[in-house]
Amino acid sequence: MYDNELDITPQKGMTYIYTYACSEDERSLCALEMRSFFGEVSQSNVLETFLKIDPSRSPFIKERITVLYEAESLENLVIKVETLQLSGATFKVTYVKNNGQAKSKKDGFEKRRGIEREIGLHVNGKANLRNPDQLFGVMHINGRWIFGEYVKSESVWFQHQKKPHGYSTALNTRVARAVVNIAIPNPNGIKAIDPCCGIGTVLVEARSMGIDMVGSDRNQLILPGARENLVHFGLNGEINLADLRDITNHYDVAIIDLPYNLCSVITPEEKLEMLQSARRFANKVVVVTVEPIDEILIKAGFSIIDRAVAKKGLFIREVIVCN
Structure with a gap:
């Protein structure tokens, strides 16, 4: 359940720290998702912000700490942690590695476990390492120690790989989830459409996030396969038979993964017609393409505001954000 975790709004007085992981091929896409969520890109694998999202939304976020206490030294952090009241709840403390630090400054395994024990001994509560009521994280970042509520990301997109029906040219679920986040970072009040939904890969990711x-x-x-994929994951959603050029309803956002395989060859004229139609029924469009399309997008009346590449070996897709 995502509930209010879908809100991407500044939380007064709260700081959130996210850790990231991506391959070199994913770096461009990860950066675009980060810009879409937070309006900035971290130069390391750690991002500190006042914005709160559920880390399980992103295929690249590993975890989130909501900062409760911070101090210049571990000893001073321990003193602050002693004031925490858990009202009978059990807890576990996890050392969160800062992969943005120089290798020489990283703590080894034994030291990390020792810090967990030291912090845990000063929490006013009962430790439970297997099934705690509350998870806490401790981390060294930007020259200070921080302690706070810890949430680990769940790889929801990975579960969606095992769907009943697949399609050889469909986006993989990891890329599809990132594209949805790029298109719709804050879903509150947003109505969206995937007008070339195919087997429903993008739709499954969006609906699983409550979008x-x-x-x-x-x-x-x-x-029928797209509908069965939704049902397979306990999701519901409207899937219609319609040509993109015939859509009459209006949407805030459209995600268009342009067809490209041998069975779906479309001419530049057809692409222009499709994108002109999208310009008519959506305020914002995110286009996924394997071919250069800037000229057609501009001719269709779009302004290109951001972009990324999604690589898989030598195969490259472009993800282009347009208004």
Whole structure:
């Protein structure tokens, strides 16, 4: 459940620290998702911000700490932790590695466990390492020690790889989830559409995050599989038979993964017609393409505001954010 974790709003007086992990091929896409969520990109694998999101939304975020106490030294942090009241709840303390630090400054395994024990001994509560009521994280960042509520990301996108129906040219679920976050960082009040939804990969990621997205496709043969994929994961959502050029409802956001395989060849004229239609029914469009398309986007009336590449070996897709 995401509930209010979907809110991407400044929380007065609260600081949040996120750790990230991505491969070199994913770095561009990860950076675009980070800019979409937070309006900035960290130069390391750690991001400190006043904005709160559920880390499980992102395929790249590993964990989040909500900072409760901070101090220049570990000894002073321990003194502050002693004031924490858990009202009978059990707890566990986890040392969170700062991979943005120089290797020479990183703590080894035994030291990390020792810090966990030291902090844990000064928490006014009962430790439970297997099934705690409350998780806490301790971390060294930017020359200070911090302690706070700890949330580890769940790889929801990974579970979605095991869907009943697949399609050879569909986005992988990790990329699809990032694209949804890039298109819709704050879903509150947003109505979205995937008008070339295919087997429903993007739609599954969006609906699993509670995002109000509908799907449509002009290929009637593929829609039963898309609907079954949604049901398989306990999700519901509207999937219609419709050509993108015939859509009449208006949406805040559209995600368009342009067809490109041998069975779905479309001419530049058809691409222009599709994108002109999207310009009509959506305020914001995120286009996924394997071919250069800037000229057609501009001709269709779009302004390109950001972009990234999603690589898999030599295969490259562009993710282009347009208004």
